[in-house]
Amino acid sequence: MKTKQDIAGPAVVVKPGAKLLLSGIDPRATAGLVKAEAKAETERDAEAIDKLQDRLYAEGSRALLVVLQGTDTSGKDGAIRAVFNRTGPIGVVVTAFKAPSADELAHDFLWRIHRAVPAKGMIGIFNRSHYEDVLIAKVKKLAAPDVIEARYEQINRFERHLSETGTAILKFMLHISKDEQRQRFDERLHKREKQWKFNPGDLEDRKLWPDYRAAYETMLARCSTEHAPWHVIPADRNWVRNHAIGRIVRQTLERLDPQYPKPDWKPEDFVIS
């Protein structure tokens, strides 16, 4: 039976190998969610995630990696705050991947990614990720086509390795409309405390919108796997985005069901002087 608890709202899980058109997913979808209820539920999910992470840490044998991808202004930071601030910086490590350094470029593209995966017991969040190497790298032709072509399978093998060695992986593509992005850029242009986030170069990426969409669709088709599924998250409404991600993260941790380890001692073995 599907209960309310099982509904992740309007998120779309990409079936392995399935070709999906982003134009078929409404960025403003709510799947019947009501704002106030959804926000309250997200807070409860964040609390539950905090408790589950404590168990994950105590158990000490597995980790969770959350990959966030999405165009500028798609709300990656906002989603992290809504879902993971309750857990806080002790249990969660966020890595924001920028343009690679000279040292990083001197290695294969997964080298810096591997260094940043979460330790056992931790939740790791990638704000952008190795998927930039098949997104911006493809759209801006930063590598030869056959090099990029090979990366999809290289990524799948890498993620399979992480999965086999104890890291659960969730991937979220934050899906906003071009119109919503215009409004958010407009806000960055005019709001004093948001202006620092505006980078004129971001408008160049906006001109390449159709190319990015195509690159995203290829990525979703090639790299959604059983062990590391892609989810497309309608993200024009922040509260829908937060609700969907919080729900899926919580359900995943509940499925992992980490356990406090049984001590190999008895309380009565010790006298505290």
Add this chain to the structure above:
Amino acid sequence: MKTKQDIAGPAVVVKPGAKLLLSGIDPRATAGLVKAEAKAETERDAEAIDKLQDRLYAEGSRALLVVLQGTDTSGKDGAIRAVFNRTGPIGVVVTAFKAPSADELAHDFLWRIHRAVPAKGMIGIFNRSHYEDVLIAKVKKLAAPDVIEARYEQINRFERHLSETGTAILKFMLHISKDEQRQRFDERLHKREKQWKFNPGDLEDRKLWPDYRAAYETMLARCSTEHAPWHVIPADRNWVRNHAIGRIVRQTLERLDPQYPKPDWKPEDFVIS
């Protein structure tokens, strides 16, 4: 005029060079604080710290390093949660220093510390720190006396370098009574979800209580400086501990007064198509 805003409660700032006896500071001190009010104030401070960190990040030229030291069960994790969860994992990086690895031991003792200092715009928190190298290392004679003796000044030079290059430093020693520690260990022995935190070896450290106190007192006398002051935080009461730390962190960030940078463009320069 000292207003309510300026009171950090019962925290004691160690004056550079001053010799202080821990026996003279009551771990249960409240300095007249009332629990409910203090907790509410800590929440407001945590909100303010979040906003200040956003400005620190936007400004992008300075960082804040918070060092937490204290015996087992002194509440380092709890303090981090109360003061920094509001800011969350995007703005705060926590590093818990454990026994050094072979690779770390192959370098000088500050090598791993330097690698972990916060990047510009970030708040870095050390859960334990380079001070272990003059605490446990001294008590358990992990290095020769003259090697340890030299470290106080090495630490001061290192912290001065960080301070001169843009990192503000706050150091907190969480001061609990031996009796309070007994109660907290007792809880770890018996509470199912806390048992994993109990390490029989911790009781060995407890037996060395007077030696640790002496090592702490030397550390406070030798390494409290204008640019990196030590604060002794009465920590038998969690809410007093959280309040004192939150208050001092907030005041320090307010003094730094980070500013959103002025853009070198005008909003009307751009048309978002």
